[in-house]
Amino acid sequence: MANEQILISGIEYKVRKLIDENIHLKTENQKLLEKLQEVTDKVNNLTKELETNKNELFKYTLANTLEIEFGVEEGKKKIDSLIKEIDTCIEVLSR
Numbered sequence: 461m462a463n464e465q466i467l468i469s470g471i472e473y474k475v476r477k478l479i480d481e482n483i484h485l486k487t488e489n490q491k492l493l494e495k496l497q498e499v500t501d502k503v504n505n506l507t508k509e510l511e512t513n514k515n516e517l518f519k520y521t522l523a524n525t526l527e528i529e530f531g532v533e534e535g536k537k538k539i540d541s542l543i544k545e546i547d548t549c550i551e552v553l554s555r
Contacts, residue, residue, distance in 0.1 A: 526535035
């Protein structure tokens, strides 16, 4: 009978340890999921910012190139002409 009590006590101890470990792992998993969400949000924000910066860089490069090639006034006219052409293309594609 004493041996059975020792075995039962050993099993109870191991079950309690497993329950504690399970609780610890669930808590750690939740923290990691939250951290993953934060990092994912940060990556998405940085990707959007990068895309915006690429567009701005392209605009400045295009404007600078046109300014160098045609001069300030002629460059502005060329940009206006390109914008009108783009608007026309968008209008045609929208139909």
